[in-house]
Amino acid sequence: MKNLAFVSATTLSTGLLIAAGLPWWSTTLFGALAGWLWAQSNRQGFWGGFVGGLLLWLIFALVRDVDNEGLLSTRIGALFMGLSRWGVLGITGLLGGFLGAMGALTGYRARVWWRVK
Amino acid sequence: MRGVLFALSLVLTLGLVRLLHTPIPAGQQRIPALGSFFNPFSGFWRNAEPARGPALPAEVRLPGLRGKVEVVYDDRLVPHIFAEHLEDALRVQGYVTAQHRLWQMDLAARRAAGRLSEVLGERTLELDRIARRRGLPFAAENALRGWQRSAEGMRLLEAYCAGVNTWIAQLKPADYPLEFKLLGYAPEPWSPLKTALIVENMAETLCGGENDLLSTAALQALGRETFDYLYPEWNPRQQPIVPDTGQWRGIRGTLGTTVTAPGNTQRLSARPVAEEYFRGSNNWAVAGAKTESGAAILCNDPHLTLSLPSIWFQLQLRTPEMNCYGVSLQGVPGIIIGFNEHVAWGVTNAGHDVADWYRVQWADAARTRYVVDGQEEPVQWRVETIGVRGRAPLLDSVRYTRWGPMTYDHQPDHPLHHCAFRWVTHDEPDPNEMRSFLFLNLAKTYDDYREAIAQYEAPAQNFVFATRSGEVAITVQGKLPARRYEQGRFVLDGSQQANAWPGFIPNEHLPAQRSPTRAFVFSANQHSTPPSYPYYYTSRDFDDYRGRHLYDRLTALQHANADSMASIQLDNFSQRAADALPVLLRLLDRSALNDTGKQWAAELEKWDYRYEATSTVAPLYEVWFDTCYLRTWDEMLDSSGEKQVLLLPERWRLIELLDKAPDHPFFDRRDTPQRETARDIVTDAFRRMQAFFEKNPEKRTAWSKFRPVSIRHLAQIEAFSREVEVGGHNTALNAQTRTHGPSWRVIVELGPTAVRARGVYPGGQSGNPGSRFYDDLLDTWAQGRYYDLFFLKTPEELPSAHLFTQQMLLPQ
Numbered sequence: 001m002k003n004l005a006f007v008s009a010t011t012l013s014t015g016l017l018i019a020a021g022l023p024w025w026s027t028t029l030f031g032a033l034a035g036w037l038w039a040q041s042n043r044q045g046f047w048g049g050f051v052g053g054l055l056l057w058l059i060f061a062l063v064r065d066v067d068n069e070g071l072l073s074t075r076i077g078a079l080f081m082g083l084s085r086w087g088v089l090g091i092t093g094l095l096g097g098f099l100g101a102m103g104a105l106t107g108y109r110a111r112v113w114w115r116v117k
Numbered sequence: 118m119r120g121v122l123f124a125l126s127l128v129l130t131l132g133l134v135r136l137l138h139t140p141i142p143a144g145q146q147r148i149p150a151l152g153s154f155f156n157p158f159s160g161f162w163r164n165a166e167p168a169r170g171p172a173l174p175a176e177v178r179l180p181g182l183r184g185k186v187e188v189v190y191d192d193r194l195v196p197h198i199f200a201e202h203l204e205d206a207l208r209v210q211g212y213v214t215a216q217h218r219l220w221q222m223d224l225a226a227r228r229a230a231g232r233l234s235e236v237l238g239e240r241t242l243e244l245d246r247i248a249r250r251r252g253l254p255f256a257a258e259n260a261l262r263g264w265q266r267s268a269e270g271m272r273l274l275e276a277y278c279a280g281v282n283t284w285i286a287q288l289k290p291a292d293y294p295l296e297f298k299l300l301g302y303a304p305e306p307w308s309p310l311k312t313a314l315i316v317e318n319m320a321e322t323l324c325g326g327e328n329d330l331l332s333t334a335a336l337q338a339l340g341r342e343t344f345d346y347l348y349p350e351w352n353p354r355q356q357p358i359v360p361d362t363g364q365w366r367g368i369r370g371t372l373g374t375t376v377t378a379p380g381n382t383q384r385l386s387a388r389p390v391a392e393e394y395f396r397g398s399n400n401w402a403v404a405g406a407k408t409e410s411g412a413a414i415l416c417n418d419p420h421l422t423l424s425l426p427s428i429w430f431q432l433q434l435r436t437p438e439m440n441c442y443g444v445s446l447q448g449v450p451g452i453i454i455g456f457n458e459h460v461a462w463g464v465t466n467a468g469h470d471v472a473d474w475y476r477v478q479w480a481d482a483a484r485t486r487y488v489v490d491g492q493e494e495p496v497q498w499r500v501e502t503i504g505v506r507g508r509a510p511l512l513d514s515v516r517y518t519r520w521g522p523m524t525y526d527h528q529p530d531h532p533l534h535h536c537a538f539r540w541v542t543h544d545e546p547d548p549n550e551m552r553s554f555l556f557l558n559l560a561k562t563y564d565d566y567r568e569a570i571a572q573y574e575a576p577a578q579n580f581v582f583a584t585r586s587g588e589v590a591i592t593v594q595g596k597l598p599a600r601r602y603e604q605g606r607f608v609l610d611g612s613q614q615a616n617a618w619p620g621f622i623p624n625e626h627l628p629a630q631r632s633p634t635r636a637f638v639f640s641a642n643q644h645s646t647p648p649s650y651p652y653y654y655t656s657r658d659f660d661d662y663r664g665r666h667l668y669d670r671l672t673a674l675q676h677a678n679a680d681s682m683a684s685i686q687l688d689n690f691s692q693r694a695a696d697a698l699p700v701l702l703r704l705l706d707r708s709a710l711n712d713t714g715k716q717w718a719a720e721l722e723k724w725d726y727r728y729e730a731t732s733t734v735a736p737l738y739e740v741w742f743d744t745c746y747l748r749t750w751d752e753m754l755d756s757s758g759e760k761q762v763l764l765l766p767e768r769w770r771l772i773e774l775l776d777k778a779p780d781h782p783f784f785d786r787r788d789t790p791q792r793e794t795a796r797d798i799v800t801d802a803f804r805r806m807q808a809f810f811e812k813n814p815e816k817r818t819a820w821s822k823f824r825p826v827s828i829r830h831l832a833q834i835e836a837f838s839r840e841v842e843v844g845g846h847n848t849a850l851n852a853q854t855r856t857h858g859p860s861w862r863v864i865v866e867l868g869p870t871a872v873r874a875r876g877v878y879p880g881g882q883s884g885n886p887g888s889r890f891y892d893d894l895l896d897t898w899a900q901g902r903y904y905d906l907f908f909l910k911t912p913e914e915l916p917s918a919h920l921f922t923q924q925m926l927l928p929q
Contacts (some may be wrong), residue, residue, distance in 0.1 A: 006509050024156030025134045062155035068165035072295075076161055078836035092162070095137065099152075100824030102130040109123040116119050 007048025031103025053100020211280025417463025429882030475611030
């Protein structure tokens, strides 16, 4: 459990520090780094990365959304099948989560493979 | 095994990234790539502006500036630009316009250039093809060629374009306006040619229409006598813009006749009848004799397609030589409708027909040569390369004749297949045309005003004008063909050079009026002059009702102030309803109605002809009158009843015939054995109207709910559009339809000590759907209220409670 939290924390904190200037898919790289460093199992890698990526995307989006008072997220929600503001935030978080998860899983698998070699 | 698992998870990860990086096709639409669009680092979240407004840096280095420029934004995000040089002011105008409206500029230029399909794909291909084939890019290139003959004009235009480009150059993809991200393309640099395209886009909207084909079909089907009876060009009840006071005595118009094309117009032309053609605006100025303060007041409300972002952008330009406030068009330097410390001006569309069709006589089957006055001439080819997203570009070879492009020669079944398009906008303009509005921005006197607009060509406008010294004036200004009688009303025979436009009406003969004794000047897209004007002119649609009512209101006006002017702009009274309803009620056979019908007729009898938002009678009248109109003119419609194959007579003529000739054979319907009169049509239409509302009880409601007004996002994105419930009608001064309406209501009082103005438009200064300034003026507009405009002498004059932010722009 502790390692899972470390995976999340590393994904999140790396992202908070440097994600702003990088392409969006860099979330997988933060996950990969975290997975390599901390994950002890597929499950720890995947879910740790998922939570880290989800929080990363959600925090960035929430800061904008709160500052914007939900004006744009409401409009984007209407554009995407009538989602609510929270639905739009939810999708954003899930996308970040899956990117972090796959990144961390891959990082963990890479380390396992590397050690064996 | 471990290597396989690693490889598998790597492939899955890369697959996920790729999936989220790819747009999803959804029919004609396209859902943006989810990862690119939803990510909070560079996707749409970046366009979620702080609720207090956009964060603008306090200091900006702007290459090319000659001095420093201060921009003060008021709390409606109107930039007040204080510059030491005119050129700097225009450079900054370009910069701030791009900052707030870049995507809109791009879209308008693409529309005229026929380049929408490059970014929207196949669904706009036919639109692009027609824009090219109507010669819009050709016209823009010619316009630019004309402008380039004025070095001073080009210097100012290039400064404006450079300002736009400075803004574009510093954008990172994360900063692109939302629509670029949604549609998945990047902004490209601005250029003088794009400004010309914006002007052509406006010309297409305002002076690209005509009735030539439908009129020709009607003339051929009905014969001269019936045609003249049904389609008189002059409505005797109309009030023209400029009355005959003897000023045209001694002027000879163009004599002679023209030849209509030989009988080639199949009855194929089919224009939908669903929406009444409408484009209209009001403007007027009253002299001190009629106002409370003794100062002149000028008003304008141009009616255009209402959209988000709005068509207009407000700003103030202050330089040592001028101080001007008003609304501008995105992509065009200067202020289009505005005022300065000395004068005010406004525009409505003049509506004269400046677009004709010439039937070409081919010399060979391949249509490479045509005959004029017995001589053969080769066509010129212009190859249009139309980029289409997702497929190879379309190469379209367009034939150009001496008359103009063969617009529809790619459609063998089109009734204009063999016709060339002659449009005034194709001609190379006067070098100073582009600066007409800039000269107006600088004007101080009546003479300045006349000089400023003297080179203005298209789209022809009714320029209303007033000064601090109390003068009022109006001029119908544009490059108007000096037509022979009925020239251009029908499709012309292009095998005779004699059918060419004989020239253009000289400026000194254009209708104009200066400080008349009636103490007001006005226009509402009606006829420019009474029939005694020496030159023939025609139109697709002159207004018949707003002008009359405006004339009546201004005649009766005493002690006018800004409030009484507002009440005129917001007037929902329909002169047409006032003309028509008493006639309809007189003809209605009440014995044929049931109790509900009788009760509704009684309600209609009490109606005050006002399309108020709350009126529940207005919808009854509306459906009744429209049904009468279309049921009477069944002869002009195709079998479905939804398209007109012959020109529909004007509505004022129907009212006249109902009143004076109720037994006319045209009231007989072709689809019944018995013979109907106006009485039968009117009574039958009433019962149909009643049946309509009984079948659709939810429509039996207030006018504003029956006819909701939709202010559409320019890419037709529902989520970025707004619906509003307001009163008004296209025959009322508050000219409102489902999609069109007053796009800028402005009232300017030119007082002796100060110029004061109020204004409002249905939208907001920002083009960003993620900004509170996107539609913050809309509700005020819908409620019929205005804002007092901040017309500043210095940046410090803006009350601090109304200051949004300040920016200093410095030379690099």
